[in-house]
């Protein structure tokens with residue numbers, strides 16, 4: 513396990529409803545009472561339930577996060593949700609650049625960069641996601657893809673603005689598939705990402721940034737991932753929808 517403060521995000525994606533969102537949030541906070549301040553735990557429900565889940569976890573150490581944010585401040589952008597609206601309903605974090613948005617919805621690296629800048633400027637903390645597809649990995653482009661995604665997203669941002677950023681390395685082919693990279697491959701990707709940060713900024717800054725792993729992280733494989741000093745926690749999809757599984761992952765990481 514690393515020396516950096518652990519980070520765990522539960523990305524509920526387009527799941528839950530009014531009742532199950534509250535129930536899941538209640539179970540998570542009840543199960544984390546003994547781990548109050550050993551790391552950051554963030555729940556990212558769908559937009560319609562942000563306020564509700566925010567109220568449910570209000571006096572707990574668990575924080576509220578959104579799954580996406582608009583690159584615009586306000587105005588005529590139908591369907592978009594601004595950073596200030598997210599802050600207004602109690603969100604402190606947002607994901608940016610999740611692969612389901614990059615690949616499923618065609619978000620460009622540049623758009624991800626605009627979202628990152630807007631969110632940070634507005635005072636939201638950000639989990640910036642990056643990762644390669646199966647095809648890119650097979651053709652040896654993993655590090656190149658992560659480098660490109662990060663360089664474009666971080667363009668023009670000073671290290672001081674990036675205190676509030678966590679990077680999630682999420683290989684696209686591992687998301688929701690039950691497949692995972694070997695510990696060596698995951699560690700190599702994390703090291704390569706850290707070296708991109710070192711080349712864009714400096715080694716001291718690079719060493720301070722939390723980089724978490726995402727993609728089919730489960731209670732059964734979490735210990736292996738976090739045995740690496742390079743892996744600072746996890747961004748959890750499917751397993752965050754079952755309180756028991758999410759709590760097992762949290763306990764392992766926060767232990």
Ligand code: 13P
Nearest residue numbers: 523687688727728749750
């Ligand atoms: P799974 O844990 O379902 O693979 O999803 C990972 C993810 O996309 C988290 O953002």
